[in-house]
Amino acid sequence: MAGAKTNVPAASNRPAGAQRAAERGRQAPNIVAAPKKNKLKDSLRDAATAAMLVAVLGLFFIGVRTDIAPGGLDLKMRWTAWIVSILVVFGGRLALNMFVFQAHTPATQTLGQKIGQLGAAAPGLGKWLMRALFAFAVVLPFFFTTFFPGKDRQFIDLAILIMTYIMLGWGLNIVVGLAGLLDLGYVAFYAVGAYSFALLAQHFEFIGFWVALPLAGMLAALWGIILGFPVLRLRGDYLAIVTLAFGEIIRIVLLNWYQFTGGPDGISGIPKPTFFGLELKRGEGGFADFFGIEYAPIQRFIFLYYIIFFLALLTNFVTMRLRRLPIGRAWEALREDEIACRSLGINTRNTKLTAFAIGAMFGGFAGSFFATRQGFISPESFTFLESAIILAIVVLGGLGSQIGVVIAAVVMIGGIEMLRNLGFLSQVFGPGFDPVQYRMLIFGMAMVLIMVWKPRGLVSTREPTAVLKEKKRIDADMVAQGEGH
Amino acid sequence: MEYFVQQLINGLTLGSIYGLIAIGYTMVYGIIGMINFAHGDIFMIGAFISLAVFLILTSVLGFAFLPVVLLIVLIVSMLFTSAWGWTVERLAYRPLRGSFRLAPLITAIGMSIVLQNFVQITQGARVKPLPPQIQGGVTLMQGSTEQGTILVQLSYMQMIIILTTLILMTGFTLLITRTSLGRAQRACEQDRKMAALLGVNVDRTISLTFVMGAALAAVAGLMFLLLYGVIDFYIGFLAGVKAFTAAVLGGIGSLPGAMLGGLLIGLIEVFWSGYFTVEYKDVAAFSILAIVLIFLPSGLLGQPEVEKV
Numbered sequence: 001m002a003g004a005k006t007n008v009p010a011a012s013n014r015p016a017g018a019q020r021a022a023e024r025g026r027q028a029p030n031i032v033a034a035p036k037k038n039k040l041k042d043s044l045r046d047a048a049t050a051a052m053l054v055a056v057l058g059l060f061f062i063g064v065r066t067d068i069a070p071g072g073l074d075l076k077m078r079w080t081a082w083i084v085s086i087l088v089v090f091g092g093r094l095a096l097n098m099f100v101f102q103a104h105t106p107a108t109q110t111l112g113q114k115i116g117q118l119g120a121a122a123p124g125l126g127k128w129l130m131r132a133l134f135a136f137a138v139v140l141p142f143f144f145t146t147f148f149p150g151k152d153r154q155f156i157d158l159a160i161l162i163m164t165y166i167m168l169g170w171g172l173n174i175v176v177g178l179a180g181l182l183d184l185g186y187v188a189f190y191a192v193g194a195y196s197f198a199l200l201a202q203h204f205e206f207i208g209f210w211v212a213l214p215l216a217g218m219l220a221a222l223w224g225i226i227l228g229f230p231v232l233r234l235r236g237d238y239l240a241i242v243t244l245a246f247g248e249i250i251r252i253v254l255l256n257w258y259q260f261t262g263g264p265d266g267i268s269g270i271p272k273p274t275f276f277g278l279e280l281k282r283g284e285g286g287f288a289d290f291f292g293i294e295y296a297p298i299q300r301f302i303f304l305y306y307i308i309f310f311l312a313l314l315t316n317f318v319t320m321r322l323r324r325l326p327i328g329r330a331w332e333a334l335r336e337d338e339i340a341c342r343s344l345g346i347n348t349r350n351t352k353l354t355a356f357a358i359g360a361m362f363g364g365f366a367g368s369f370f371a372t373r374q375g376f377i378s379p380e381s382f383t384f385l386e387s388a389i390i391l392a393i394v395v396l397g398g399l400g401s402q403i404g405v406v407i408a409a410v411v412m413i414g415g416i417e418m419l420r421n422l423g424f425l426s427q428v429f430g431p432g433f434d435p436v437q438y439r440m441l442i443f444g445m446a447m448v449l450i451m452v453w454k455p456r457g458l459v460s461t462r463e464p465t466a467v468l469k470e471k472k473r474i475d476a477d478m479v480a481q482g483e484g485h
Numbered sequence: 486m487e488y489f490v491q492q493l494i495n496g497l498t499l500g501s502i503y504g505l506i507a508i509g510y511t512m513v514y515g516i517i518g519m520i521n522f523a524h525g526d527i528f529m530i531g532a533f534i535s536l537a538v539f540l541i542l543t544s545v546l547g548f549a550f551l552p553v554v555l556l557i558v559l560i561v562s563m564l565f566t567s568a569w570g571w572t573v574e575r576l577a578y579r580p581l582r583g584s585f586r587l588a589p590l591i592t593a594i595g596m597s598i599v600l601q602n603f604v605q606i607t608q609g610a611r612v613k614p615l616p617p618q619i620q621g622g623v624t625l626m627q628g629s630t631e632q633g634t635i636l637v638q639l640s641y642m643q644m645i646i647i648l649t650t651l652i653l654m655t656g657f658t659l660l661i662t663r664t665s666l667g668r669a670q671r672a673c674e675q676d677r678k679m680a681a682l683l684g685v686n687v688d689r690t691i692s693l694t695f696v697m698g699a700a701l702a703a704v705a706g707l708m709f710l711l712l713y714g715v716i717d718f719y720i721g722f723l724a725g726v727k728a729f730t731a732a733v734l735g736g737i738g739s740l741p742g743a744m745l746g747g748l749l750i751g752l753i754e755v756f757w758s759g760y761f762t763v764e765y766k767d768v769a770a771f772s773i774l775a776i777v778l779i780f781l782p783s784g785l786l787g788q789p790e791v792e793k794v
Binding site for chain 1: 519520533534536537538540541544545565568569572576577580581584585586587588590591592594595596597598599601602603604605606607608609611613614615616722726729733764765767768771772774775778779782
């Protein structure tokens, strides 16, 4: 697949016809390709190579295991596991070769084309799908309490988690997707938001969630400017690495400044949010008591869900509005070409700083929501992995695409959490098998596979902000990705 | 004074390890212009392979003569870790060559997550301690302070690490400057398309770059295992970031720069924890990374990047 793709120039400022020519070029080899004669032989050879590779790679990891034993380390040989893994890869690779890769038209390609045709056939379909999705999100808690009364708490909790990632993804999308600034330390602002609320609530009695929320957002925005200022000159990978460093510095400081942050012990007893002063608790003066309904613990989860839903919608709304303002257009111009941007008199410093600040502000909001939801925070929750997950959601969904973030968050976070429900697998693989521990392994693999399959993200069209005459979607390849040139 | 000399020796030892990892970063960045995020985890893989081979040789096969054992461990670990490096490149980076720049960065992060979790699942999350294998050393200086006498010691372990690094670096520099493979690599670094037109197999050269980087990371992994005696699946991240800092400090794309940067980072880290605080030693490394990238983006020995419109 690399052969066809490398011919497409990466430059974003191609003439209008180039897009169509590139499309044709990409499809051409497909039409003339003759079916391979030695399909079976080739497939077998390829599968054997893959199996041999697994044998080599797995020898010291799957075949051997070191464990702590009295008097040093103990070696355990697991030859069955090793041989099974080799056979599984051989069989899997052979099947893939026979039916997917070397089939006359690869399955992945036909699927992609079908989706594309579907979109072209019904232009309103995407819009309707989005509306349906939105309507579902509005009624989601009641949907679960009605149809899955036994598991509603678990599902609503998962929905809150996914919604938090959607919000973080939308916030990061401002920085990465619109302004094209690659930020690998976004979790720092999430942490600033969470710690601002936790510390404010700890030191001042009267500060509750709703007072702390704007304060946390402002503090995070301030930190966005503070951390953004030194990196104004950087771009691309270097910017990513410096933001990563800043994120880690903040985490290490939180971890070691024991007197102020509680260090690794974290901060607990963070107050819960109230509904216009009404606490969601049992008995006198609570939310249920005031409205004369029966108290149920699930109400608190439903309330939390609506808070994060509202915050996420706010993020989306503000982003969509800002895109139409001069500042939003400046962000996108910056992403496309920084030098041209500067030549046209746009103040790149302020443009970059506002992107950092506004992105950080939403990160701060999400952070203080995280703090109030958990009731306990510690530096553990703000590792680099978290930044990587958020960035992965934004990039996998399609940089700059708002709906892409939703799809990616649902697929990645929801899909991974679904592993918890696969308990029946332990009957197949033996009692020691726990699918949950494979979560991050599968997450990482999914990141690699989705990127290799669709380097521009799952949603491959973008809607330009500035249009001539009519509004139409364009291919994601036409949009720059913050490479800075 | 004695304390200073001792820290200097410790810093050089640590710096050698960082330098060896940094070479992998600098070569890959030089040739395809991307940060190989999974390189730190390749180093971790190397440490784990070294541990397994060492245990197989000593406790299962019963070899007792340590120099031979370590030599075999070194060679086997380099070979197998190279296979890992090759696979990572083949799976995650080659399909995206010519794609936009963020895509390989994301697959690299994904690969790093995969490697960490693969090792965590197959080898367990707990740390693996290995008792010190090479003991003793030479006393270089002796001095007395209010607290008592201070000995400046150069342990045999440290000697081995510094010597191995020197030998490998010499061999490696010869490889890059004298062989046709090194020429092909430098050609790809300068202009990949032109190199391809002149008959250089670009894909093969890039693969070999990853293989060489992984082999050096394996050496670093073995040294880390012997020096600290404790490894777990997470050591790759911090070591990777520090080694990347070293590569940037020395000037990315420059081999002597990577080694120099590694030594400097090792020294800074050791002196920082020796004279200031141990807790914030990682902050020191991260701050240097930020400062160097902001004020000296081409590093100490690197060539400044020319911006073309």
